[in-house]
Amino acid sequence: MSFLSVRGWPSAGARSAGIRCACSSRTTGWSCPADHMWGTDSDGFARSSDVVRFIVDYAAEIEAPVYTGVEVTSLSPGEGNGGYAIETTNGPINAQHVVIATGPFQRPLIPDFGRAIPLVVYQTDTSHYRNAAELPPGSVLVVGTGNSGCQIADELLHSGLRVLLAVSRHRRGPRRYRGKDLMWWLEKLGSFDLNVDTFANRRYPPSIIHTGVNGGYDLDPRRLGNSGVRLAGRVIGASGDTLGFADNLEGLIAAADQSYEDFIQAAEKLADTLEIGSELGQVHELAPRPPLGVEGFCTLNLRDENIRTIIWANGFGYSFDWVKLPILDADGAPVQRQGVTACPGIYFLGLHWMHTFGSGILPFVGRDAAYLADHIDRLGH
Structure with missing residues (x-):
């Protein structure tokens, strides 16, 4: 072969x-x-x-x-x-x-209306992005909240740039829970064995956002929003300097919050079933969901917001x-x-x-x- x-x-x-x-x-x-x-x-x-x-x-x-x-x-x-x-x-x-x-x-998925965005705005995607230093001065809009989109938004924020993030379907999960890594839990829970045919029309769930940067830590749009990233729903169109966004930010964040709680409950049930609770770290009490520190928006003027870069991170x-x-x-x-x-x-x-x-x-x-x-x-x- x-x-x-x-x-x-x-x-x-x-x-x-x-x-x-x-x-x-x-x-x-x-x-x-x-x-x-x-x-x-x-x-x-x-x-x-x-x-x-x-x-x-x-x-x-x-x-x-x-x-x-x-x-x-x-x-x-x-x-x-x-x-x-x-x-x-x-x-x-x-x-x-x-x-x-x-x-x-x-092949990066870039919507056709991306061609209607003024040429003065630099457009790239996750397969071509390298680091913040290569981007032109100004604010950055990241489109999509898979692992790459969230990691890039986080990196740009820590580089001192003003970041806006168009949120897509995603799930939240702890990088570590009770002393064990997320991947350990997913394997023990049988997540990697889930068959795609168990989902209607093979529409499988979105990714659980996580990162291994700097040893790994919790990362998701809610945390990014409360750290200074401005959030919006899905990008749905462009006309000149104006972008349109779906009014679905609250629903996307709520669905991800629910996925986090579902994970914790499944992990605790597994620990009880396998009688391994004594081998694990302390139980984490589910803290109340912190208020989302930003409000979504449905339109955005690229010129007024000084957005000089759009990074398409909405999949391949x-x-x-x-x-x-x-x-x-x-x-x-x-x-x-x-x-x-x-x-x-x-x-x-x-x-x-x-x-x-x-x-x-x-x-x-x-x-x-x-x-x-x-x-x-x-x-x-």
Whole structure:
């Protein structure tokens, strides 16, 4: 089996240059195999260079035939003996089985109305943002409150910039609870095993906001708002210097608050069920929700607010234009079940919520990989 790049990143090492300068892994060392931990601290967090080193070392350990500096430009039905034809910058390859493992974060989602925003406003996205020093002087609007959006807003705030944040669906959770990390609790609660098919129309819940920066701490839009970030609801349009926002900030914050309380209750119930309460730290009483220290707004004049930068952090879409097979839906998303598609021999791996919550997370992606390996092995016999 060979491993090829798709969008021209020549190697794992080169790809690391595309990771935000202040980025740290959000998963702790315990979630990796004991002989592949991020370091000696099982509760420590990896920097981007540690993750890259992990991948490079693992490839060397299993002697994976990795082709670097090779870009895949097309995947289509093969001719003659069947199978599939892969066009690359290093020449054609024919294969009976192809696993597409290019990840879920391929194309930043920037709304069409972004083109109507005046050119004087610098627009970028989470895949291109590096640090506050690279931004032009002035206020910054961050659009979206996934992990990247909240981390960037937090970093900009601590860099002394005036920050506005357009809030999207999210969940709150403690970085640590009763002495254990959030990821520990999520695994014990079975969260990584949740099947996407248990949700109506496969509409899975939003991310729990957390960060591993500076050892990890609680981070969410409510805390950012009470720390000085100005909050608004979802961005819904632009006309000249004016942006429009949905009047849904209060509902988004309330839903996230409820998710926090649900997590605490589930954690306490688990501790009682497993009779491990004596092994954990002290119970945290749920403090009353602090009042949100800011009021939302529905319109914003970029010029009046001196907003010189907009950072789009409202997620990523797929970009499988190079796949010339009937395995994508009308929106270009893969049609699959646990990675298996309708085209025999074509598979996906590592997609967000591909099969379970753990499918797109490094410590758990191996489970789907093992399933596909068994599936391919059965076809070969």
